[in-house]
Each structure stands twice: as C-alpha cells, then as structure tokens.
Amino acid sequence: MIAMPNERTALLGAAPHSPLTAESLRVKQVEEQVTALRSSVICAFNQLLDLKDLNTGVHSTRLAEWGMRVGQELGLEEAELQNLEVAALLHDIGKMGIPDAILRKPGRLDADEYALMKRHPEYGWAVLRMLPGFERAALDILHHHENMDGKGYPAGLQGSEIPIVSRIVTVIDAFDAMVSSRPYRVGLPHEEAIRRLIESSGTQFDPDVVRCFISFAQAEMATVFAAAGTSVSSAL
Numbered sequence: 001m002i003a004m005p006n007e008r009t010a011l012l013g014a015a016p017h018s019p020l021t022a023e024s025l026r027v028k029q030v031e032e033q034v035t036a037l038r039s040s041v042i043c044a045f046n047q048l049l050d051l052k053d054l055n056t057g058v059h060s061t062r063l064a065e066w067g068m069r070v071g072q073e074l075g076l077e078e079a080e081l082q083n084l085e086v087a088a089l090l091h092d093i094g095k096m097g098i099p100d101a102i103l104r105k106p107g108r109l110d111a112d113e114y115a116l117m118k119r120h121p122e123y124g125w126a127v128l129r130m131l132p133g134f135e136r137a138a139l140d141i142l143h144h145h146e147n148m149d150g151k152g153y154p155a156g157l158q159g160s161e162i163p164i165v166s167r168i169v170t171v172i173d174a175f176d177a178m179v180s181s182r183p184y185r186v187g188l189p190h191e192e193a194i195r196r197l198i199e200s201s202g203t204q205f206d207p208d209v210v211r212c213f214i215s216f217a218q219a220e221m222a223t224v225f226a227a228a229g230t231s232v233s234s235a236l
C-alpha cells in the first residue's frame, strides 16, 4: 500500500537515518555541550572564589537562589535568568584582582584603598566578557554597585538605566555583606539587614526587588542558617 503524502512525511520524519533527524540530533548534542561547558565555567570560577575565601559561606549560594526566584517572580525571560544565575554567583569575581591587604584589612579602608576596591566590578567585567556567551552577564556584573539614585559606581546609572539583573544582584550583594561576619566585625542580625534594605529602597535599591527578596528571605532565613550548622543568632 502506498502511503498518502502526509503519512510519508511523518514516516520520513521518524526515520532514524533521515538527514533531518541526524541534524536535529547534532544540534541537540551541541546545545547540551554548550550548557555543560557553561556550568563548568560557573563552577570553576566559583571554586576560585572559594580558594580566595571570597564566598561568604553556605548562605551565599542560597542568596543566589533567592535572586533567581526574584527574577522569575519579576517575569525575567529565560536568557535573562541565565545571566542572572551567572551574575548572582560570580558578581564579586573581580575581587580576585584586589590585593589581600585591602580585602582583609581589619577596619576602614582609606580613600585610595576604597577607590581600588571600587574597581572590582570593572575587573569582573573585563574577565567574563572574554568568554563567549558570558558577555551580557559581564555587563550585569559591571553595574552591580549602581544605586537607584545615581550615586553608585562605576557609571552612576539611575533607576531603569541600571540593568534589572544588576538591580537584583545589588540587593543580594548588600544583604550578604551586611549579614556576613568578618574577623574584625560581627555581621548584622538578618532582621536589621532587612530593615536597612527597606530603609534604602528607592535610593540605593529597587523597591520591587527588595519587596520580592524579603518575601523569600524572611520565610526561609532560619532554615538556611540551620543547614549551615549554626543558629541564626550566632551566625549573624
């Protein structure tokens, strides 16, 4: 029996050795390789941050997860969410280029030291932009210390001029910095850190991002610090 034209097309499409199927398979394989390579790069850079003791602990990964959930809640597209994952995990990769004497200085930085510290977003951008597929995330990292009122750095961007991914990372980074303990100071209690996020909503931080972030953070903070093996009060 001779197959009708549409039946023949369906049969050809399903044939394991048709050129179309082989091509689709090849494209799928390449896509999987790119995804795996991308994950490996993120993982490798993350390990570099660990080696330099620049990840502040178990909760920094969880903060990146909360950042991703904020992005989903705010309706970011898939490509933006992928950039957000990179930026949330690796936003401070540029600190690799800051001397230890400044990174680990007990006490306040002087003006020159602070000026150098403020270059870490540029350093991170300069490294990540060289990796194909990371160009956009590199830009998001470049702007993760901009403020809504234009008083941030490096470009002094304001409001919606700041990429949304950067606005999300700004909140994560600030919260992480506030709650993390250092050898020379104890981190703030998370309730106080949340109060400060709210206080600087609209001037330093995007109010929508803060609102969304807090809704996750408040509900899950105790669980995160319990998982890290410390109580909330002693860890903060």
Ligand SMILES: [Fe+2]
Residues within 6 Å of the ligand: 091, 092, 120, 144, 145, 173
């Ligand atoms: Fe930073």
